[in-house]
Amino acid sequence: MSTTPPTTAAPAALPAPLEAGQILDGFRLEERLHQGGMANLWRVSRVDGSDDGVELLMKVPRIKGGEDPATIVGFEVEQMLMPQLSGPHVPRFIARGDWTRQAFVVMERIPGDTLRPRLDDAPLPPEEVADIGARVATALAALHRQHVVHLDIKPSNIMFRPDGTAVLVDYGLSRHEQLPDLLEEEFTxxxxxxxYMSPEQVQFVRSDPRSDIFALGVMLYHLSTGERPFGQPNSVRGLRRRLYVEPVPPRAIRPELPPWLQEIILHCLEVRPDRRYQSAAQLALDLREPGGVALTARAEKLQVSGAMIRLKRWFFALGSDPAPVQPVTEQLARSPIVMAAVEVDRGTPELRAQLCETVRRIVQTETGARLACVAVMKINRIGIDELTDKHGQSLHVKQLIALKHWARPISKALNLADGRLTFHVLEAPDVADALVDFARRNGVDHIVMGARGASPRRRYLGSVSGYVVAESDCTVTVVREPAAG
Known part of the structure; x- marks a missing residue:
C-alpha cells in the first residue's frame, strides 16, 4: 500500500515505545487516553496547527511480540477501510502510518464514553432502549449503504455525538464488499x-448486513433484561448453540416489558437471516414508532420451545449450511487474483528482484488484477515456537514489513489502489501446503513464485515450487534465479 520509493536496506526495526510530546509524521502525542490489549489510544494534535478545531485521536497497535496475528491483520483492515467511510456515523479519517515506520490511524476524536457503561445500569426503561436502538440502527443503515458490514457491533464500539447521533467505531473485523477480506483470506x-456473533458468522459467512442486525438484537436484549441472550461462550461449540438454542423470551425475565419490544428483539434474533429485519432502516422505524409494530406469536412468548423442537433444530443445524448470500467474492471474481509467493527471509536478493519484475509485468497486463503478496513464517509442528527475535521484536511483523518493502517497486510503478494490493503473512509448519491451501481457499487464478537453485537434497526431497506446481488448481509461474556471470 505504500508508495514510498523502494530501498535496498534491511526492513526497519520496530519502533520504540511512544511517549507524550513525541512527534510522529506531523502529529504531536499529547496524552495517552487508553492502553488496551490490542491498541493504545492517544490524543494528538497537528504540529502545523491545522486541526480546524477538530480533536484528533491516534490509534496505535500494541506490538509486543507473540501477539495474535489476527490483531495485526485486523489493524490493517482498519487502515484500509476507514478512508472509504464518510458521514456523521463514523469517525472522520485523518491519516494513517505505514508499518515500515510506525503503523497508526488518526481519526476524529468523538468526545465522551462508549455505550458500554450503560450495561451496568441495565435493565433500562423500554423507551430508552428503543431510543438507543433506533439511533444505532440508523447508523447501521448508513454504514450498509457504504457497502460495509461491521461484524463487531457491541456497546463498546458505539459512541454518541453531542447531538445524540450514534457513531460506530473499531472496524478491525469489518467487511467491505468492494475491498479484499483479509481476515477471511487468512483465518478459518x-x-x-x-x-454478539450471528449464526451465519459462526458458519463463516462475513458478507451479510443482517449479521449486524442480529448483534444489535443481542444488545437490545441485554439493555432490556440485564442478561445476555446466549451467555458468553468461549468456544466454537458454545457459539454453535445459537443455531438451535433460542434465548429465554425477554418478558419471561422482565414481565413489565411491552410486547412490541419483545417482538422487535426476537425478530432481530431469528436464526435465519431471511426471518430477521431485512434492513437496519426497517428496524429503526419500528423502534421509533412502536405503535406500528405488527405483533406476532413472538410478542406473547413466555418460555422457550420444548425439547422435541429443540432436538429438531439441533439435528437441522448439525449438517446445515448457511443460506445462500450473494458472496462478496462474486464482486472480485470479475478480475483475476494474482498471488506472489515471496521468501522474504531466504533466497537471494537477485531472485527476489527477478520475482518482483515478473509479477509487475503480469499485473500490468491484467488491468483489473488483484495482487496478493504472501509470505509463510514456518512454525514447528510440535513444541513451542519462538515468536520474537533476540531483541524481542515480533517475527510476524518483521515479515510483514519485509514483504511490503519487496512490493514497493510494484506499487510505485502501477499505482495500485487500496484493495488491489494486499499482504498476508501465514504461519504454518509446511510452506508448500500453506501456499496451496491459501490459493485454493481464496480462488487465486495465478501463482507466481521463485525457485532457488537445484541441489541433490532438493532433487531427493522435492522443492516447494515443485509441490505447488503439482498440487495447485491454477496457473503457476516459477521464476528461476538469474544465472551467474
Whole structure:
C-alpha cells in the first residue's frame, strides 16, 4: 500500500515505545487516553496547527511480540477501510502510518464514553432502549449503504455525538464488499465477539448486513433484561448453540416489558437471516414508532420451545449450511487474483528482484488484477515456537514489513489502489501446503513464485515450487534465479 520509493536496506526495526510530546509524521502525542490489549489510544494534535478545531485521536497497535496475528491483520483492515467511510456515523479519517515506520490511524476524536457503561445500569426503561436502538440502527443503515458490514457491533464500539447521533467505531473485523477480506483470506475460525456473533458468522459467512442486525438484537436484549441472550461462550461449540438454542423470551425475565419490544428483539434474533429485519432502516422505524409494530406469536412468548423442537433444530443445524448470500467474492471474481509467493527471509536478493519484475509485468497486463503478496513464517509442528527475535521484536511483523518493502517497486510503478494490493503473512509448519491451501481457499487464478537453485537434497526431497506446481488448481509461474556471470 505504500508508495514510498523502494530501498535496498534491511526492513526497519520496530519502533520504540511512544511517549507524550513525541512527534510522529506531523502529529504531536499529547496524552495517552487508553492502553488496551490490542491498541493504545492517544490524543494528538497537528504540529502545523491545522486541526480546524477538530480533536484528533491516534490509534496505535500494541506490538509486543507473540501477539495474535489476527490483531495485526485486523489493524490493517482498519487502515484500509476507514478512508472509504464518510458521514456523521463514523469517525472522520485523518491519516494513517505505514508499518515500515510506525503503523497508526488518526481519526476524529468523538468526545465522551462508549455505550458500554450503560450495561451496568441495565435493565433500562423500554423507551430508552428503543431510543438507543433506533439511533444505532440508523447508523447501521448508513454504514450498509457504504457497502460495509461491521461484524463487531457491541456497546463498546458505539459512541454518541453531542447531538445524540450514534457513531460506530473499531472496524478491525469489518467487511467491505468492494475491498479484499483479509481476515477471511487468512483465518478459518469465526471472527467476532462471542455474545454478539450471528449464526451465519459462526458458519463463516462475513458478507451479510443482517449479521449486524442480529448483534444489535443481542444488545437490545441485554439493555432490556440485564442478561445476555446466549451467555458468553468461549468456544466454537458454545457459539454453535445459537443455531438451535433460542434465548429465554425477554418478558419471561422482565414481565413489565411491552410486547412490541419483545417482538422487535426476537425478530432481530431469528436464526435465519431471511426471518430477521431485512434492513437496519426497517428496524429503526419500528423502534421509533412502536405503535406500528405488527405483533406476532413472538410478542406473547413466555418460555422457550420444548425439547422435541429443540432436538429438531439441533439435528437441522448439525449438517446445515448457511443460506445462500450473494458472496462478496462474486464482486472480485470479475478480475483475476494474482498471488506472489515471496521468501522474504531466504533466497537471494537477485531472485527476489527477478520475482518482483515478473509479477509487475503480469499485473500490468491484467488491468483489473488483484495482487496478493504472501509470505509463510514456518512454525514447528510440535513444541513451542519462538515468536520474537533476540531483541524481542515480533517475527510476524518483521515479515510483514519485509514483504511490503519487496512490493514497493510494484506499487510505485502501477499505482495500485487500496484493495488491489494486499499482504498476508501465514504461519504454518509446511510452506508448500500453506501456499496451496491459501490459493485454493481464496480462488487465486495465478501463482507466481521463485525457485532457488537445484541441489541433490532438493532433487531427493522435492522443492516447494515443485509441490505447488503439482498440487495447485491454477496457473503457476516459477521464476528461476538469474544465472551467474
Amino acid at each position: 475460525l469465526p471472527m467476532g465477539t462471542g455474545p
